Amino acid sequence: MKVTWLGHAGIEIEDQGKTIFIDPWLTGNPVATKKVDEIKKADAVFVTHDHGDHGYADAVTICKNTGATFVGIFELANKAKEDGVGNVLGGNIGGTATVAGIEFVFTEALHSSSVGAPLGFVIKLPSMTVYHAGDTGLFMGMKLLGELYDVDLAFLPIGSLFTMGPKEAAKALELLSCQKVIPIHYKTFPVLTKSAEEFSEIVGPMIDVIALEPGDSKEF
Numbered sequence: 001m002k003v004t005w006l007g008h009a010g011i012e013i014e015d016q017g018k019t020i021f022i023d024p025w026l027t028g029n030p031v032a033t034k035k036v037d038e039i040k041k042a043d044a045v046f047v048t049h050d051h052g053d054h055g056y057a058d059a060v061t062i063c064k065n066t067g068a069t070f071v072g073i074f075e076l077a078n079k080a081k082e083d084g085v086g087n088v089l090g091g092n093i094g095g096t097a098t099v100a101g102i103e104f105v106f107t108e109a110l111h112s113s114s115v116g117a118p119l120g121f122v123i124k125l126p127s128m129t130v131y132h133a134g135d136t137g138l139f140m141g142m143k144l145l146g147e148l149y150d151v152d153l154a155f156l157p158i159g160s161l162f163t164m165g166p167k168e169a170a171k172a173l174e175l176l177s178c179q180k181v182i183p184i185h186y187k188t189f190p191v192l193t194k195s196a197e198e199f200s201e202i203v204g205p206m207i208d209v210i211a212l213e214p215g216d217s218k219e220f
């Protein structure tokens with residue numbers, strides 16, 4: 001399984017012939033190394049909420065260019081349909097669904113949004129179960145997510161101001177009982193946490209903190 005950090009909250013995962021994107025904000029992203037029109041293959045594009053830095057507009061473009069299914073909260077999926085996406089899968093918090101043969105869960109996120117509610121996703125890829133928290137504050141329900149879904153790899157925001165910061169994200173890992181994390185939603189803008197150093201120090205040596213550079217990939 002290959003995971004690429006697209007910068008900010010954007011993640012691309014290739015696993016056993018399937019390609020998925022989560023929050024692919026590329027257009028206007030100061031740290032993105034990829035252009036939206038370079039993306040030729042995608043099976044599903046997950047969008048956690050409609051804030052501009054989470055890539056709704058680019059997700060719609062990717063889905064139109066590749067035939068991928070747009071996945072989001074019910075109201076946002078309906079909007080994607082109205083915006084011309086052929087395949088959409090809308091759901092709501094707590095629900096499980098399957099897209100392109102991949103089972104996933106719509107999970108809660110403590111945040112705001114203009115269309116529908118904000119989400120996170122637990123995605124059961126063939127090689128690993130991953131959790132993308134979306135934009136969120138820390139919440140106790142993460143303990144239940146860890147118990148129910150056995151998360152192998154988490155994508156957690158550490159930027160603070162709009163989401164958890166390093167301290168809260170470290171606690172989130174503990175609640176999730178997860179040993180591997182790729183920090184996201186930091187160092188994109190000057191107001192956000194500038195590096196993963198403090199986060200790595202708080203979580204300690206027992207946890208694998210994979211701090212990528214935007215555009216970089218890691219094989220699992």
Ligand code: ZN
Pocket residue numbers: 049051111112135162
């Ligand atoms: Zn947001």
